[in-house]
Amino acid sequence: MIKKRYFFYLIMIIVHVSHTATIAVDLQSKIMLQKIKSLANIDKIAIRVNQSMLPIPYRYLLTQPLMTKGVEEYYQRTPVIQTIYARKNKRNNTYSRSIIMLLDYNKVRNDVRLAQKKSEIMVVVLAFITINFNELPNKIIADVLNTNIPLGQLLFTNHVKILSTDRSYFYVRCNKVIFLLTHCNQDNKLYGRTHTLIRADNNRCDMGPHVWNKIKEK
Structure with a gap:
């Protein structure tokens, strides 16, 4: 019997575009870190919705097995991630992290590094993920730990x-903590999902708890 590990892939989607520099959050503050981690407790802050209640284009984006590929196709740009915090559990060989996914606001330029220098990036994803390293090749593990390539892209390439299993959908309201990470509009509805990713060849979990994603309008 395989003991199930939960993996929430929470995608927060916002119909709003803003320019922002690299997110600067005081991660040395224990209070701020605790507030960020509390966002992963979806049952306390989210309203569950049915798939049919998801507005367009979120109905497409939130039903993709890998959000990274959906984001690439929707925006026609290459995303990179920035880690907010990360923690490795040596006993279970799992890796938990919170990330934001960034895109160049300029579709033609499509260069996040340059866009950051010019304060012209979009934060399109806020994610909380726990990855089960026991089920991933060493190359992917090394890239997860040492690059800014999104996990979905690593799995694909x-x-x-x-x-994708155990999927459910929800929305939350943009609050002060989410605003600090994403520059969303205060009190806006942010749509998302939770789900578990498992390997198709052995039905074992690749991941386990929490991803949020927030998709902005093109």
């Missing part, structure tokens, strides 16, 4: 076939 390394031909790791996955299945």
Whole structure:
């Protein structure tokens, strides 16, 4: 029997575009870190919704097995991630992290590094993920730890076939903590999902707890 590990892939979607520099959050503050981590407790802050209640284009974006590929296709740009905090559990060989996904506001330029220098980036994803390293190749593990390539892109380019299970949808309201990380409009509805990714070849969990994603309008 396989003991199930939960993986919430929470995608927060916002119909709003803003320019912002690299997010600067005081991660040395224990209070701020605690507030950020509390966002992963979806049951306390989210309203569950049915798939049919998701507005367009979120109905497309939130039903993709890998959000990274959906974001790439929707925006026609290459995303990179910035880690907010991360923690490795040596006992379970899992890796938990919170990330934001960034895009160049300029579609033609499509260069996040340059866009950051010019304060012309979009934060399109806020994610809380726990990754089960026992189920991933060493190359992907090394890239997870040492690059800014989104996990979905790593799974895709390394031909790791996955299945999305236990999926549910929700929305939350933009609050002060989420605003600090994403520059969303205060009190806006942010749509998202939770789900578990498992390997298609052995039905074992690749991931386990929490991803939020917030998708902005083109």
